[in-house]
Amino acid sequence: MSSSPAGTTRGVTRVLLLADAPVLRRGLVSMINETAGMQAVGVPGELRRALTLVESARPDAVVVELGSGRAATLNVCRDLRRRYPRVAIVALATSEDPAVVNEALAAGVRGYLLMNTSPTLLGWSVLAARAGRTVVDPQIRRVEPSEVPVAKELTPSVPLTRRESDVLDELIQGQSNRAIGRNLFISEDTVKSHVKAILRKLGARDRAHAVSLVLSARNGGGTCTCSHGHAAGPQRETERLTEDATV
Numbered sequence: 001m002s003s004s005p006a007g008t009t010r011g012v013t014r015v016l017l018l019a020d021a022p023v024l025r026r027g028l029v030s031m032i033n034e035t036a037g038m039q040a041v042g043v044p045g046e047l048r049r050a051l052t053l054v055e056s057a058r059p060d061a062v063v064v065e066l067g068s069g070r071a072a073t074l075n076v077c078r079d080l081r082r083r084y085p086r087v088a089i090v091a092l093a094t095s096e097d098p099a100v101v102n103e104a105l106a107a108g109v110r111g112y113l114l115m116n117t118s119p120t121l122l123g124w125s126v127l128a129a130r131a132g133r134t135v136v137d138p139q140i141r142r143v144e145p146s147e148v149p150v151a152k153e154l155t156p157s158v159p160l161t162r163r164e165s166d167v168l169d170e171l172i173q174g175q176s177n178r179a180i181g182r183n184l185f186i187s188e189d190t191v192k193s194h195v196k197a198i199l200r201k202l203g204a205r206d207r208a209h210a211v212s213l214v215l216s217a218r219n220g221g222g223t224c225t226c227s228h229g230h231a232a233g234p235q236r237e238t239e240r241l242t243e244d245a246t247v
Contacts, residue, residue, distance in 0.1 A: 013037060015126060016057045017044040018076075019065035019092075028063060028092075035123035050076045054084055061126045066093040066104060066112075074107040081108030085166055085184055088129035092117065096140050111135040132165030158201045167194040172211050 015038055017028040025044040032040040042057025047064060054062060062080060066073050077089055090111030091104055101112050110129035113122060114137045125135040160168065163184075170180040177191045184191075195207060204210035 011037065012039050013061060013126060013130065014039055014041040014057070014059045016040075016042050016053060016059035016062045018047050018050050018053065018062060019044070020046050020067075020069075021065065024065060024092075031119040031122055032063070035119055038123055038126065047073055047076050050080060051083060054080060054087060059087060061088040061090060061130055063090045063092060063122070063126070064109075066091040066095075066109075068094075070095070070100070070103075074104060074109075077104070077107040077109055082183070088126065090122070090125050090129050090135075092122075098140070101136055101140065105134060112140075113137045114139055130162075132160065132162055160198065160201060164194050164198050164201075167191060168198055168210070168214070171195070171198070171207055172214060 015032045017025055017032065017040060019025045019028065029040045029044055032038050041059050042053050045053050047069075050062070050064075064073060064077065073091075077091070080087060080089060088111070089109045090113065091109045092113055092115050093100070093104070094115055095101075096114065104112050110133070111125035112135070113125055116139075117125075117137060121137075128135045163186075166184055167180055170183060175183065177188050177195070180186075180191045181188045198204075199206065199210055202210050202213055204213055
């Protein structure tokens with residue numbers, strides 16, 4: 001496995017593997033390195049070392065094991081999302097429960113796959129997560145059709161950029177422009193520019209309307225292809241956004 005410094009290979013998606021079981025870690029390294037355009041970086045390690053390993057490896061994406069210690073793992077995901085917002089998180093999970101899927105998405109996971117996933121689906125999910133899309137294992141939709149109703153996806157006519165997707169994620173969490181700038185390491189004026197672009201592309205009147213559109217689509221079972229999902233309800237998020245209603 002290569003441990004070359006970040007940025008030395010152009011066009012390659014750098015993936016860090018985090019799992020408590022050594023056998024799983026070795027298997028994931030093989031899957032990633034055998035996928036065209038991807039490279040396992042750093043030392044695959046345990047979840048408790050996540051922040052340290054991400055800091056040293058500087059990956060584009062992280063694949064985490066989401067098994068029996070779900071609460072602790074999701075706390076790690078939240079920390080990663082807060083500290084490294086540009087790093088996409090894909091979870092390999094054992095649970096097919098839609099409630100667990102929603103909990104993981106709310107914690108910052110953008111890809112939720114079952115342990116028996118294929119290398120092809122894993123690789124595609126990593127790329128989709130990096131692009132700001134949410135991916136849920138299709139096996140879960142087949143197993144729990146009544147829990148995952150089909151709804152029309154909220155797809156902007158002009159796709160959001162990756163940074164606009166990051167800003168939209170923060171809007172859905174009820175963050176102010178100042179907080180978004182701090183979390184994403186950009187100026188408040190830049191945040192305002194991104195918000196204006198998001199409103200235009202979504203056809204939304206204001207921030208609250210944009211969040212309502214996205215959450216309404218998700219609550220109906222669809223996945224907005226411009227951002228990852230959250231468990232909070234539309235009314236609560238809309239109320240929080242009214243405090244910072246101006247762009």
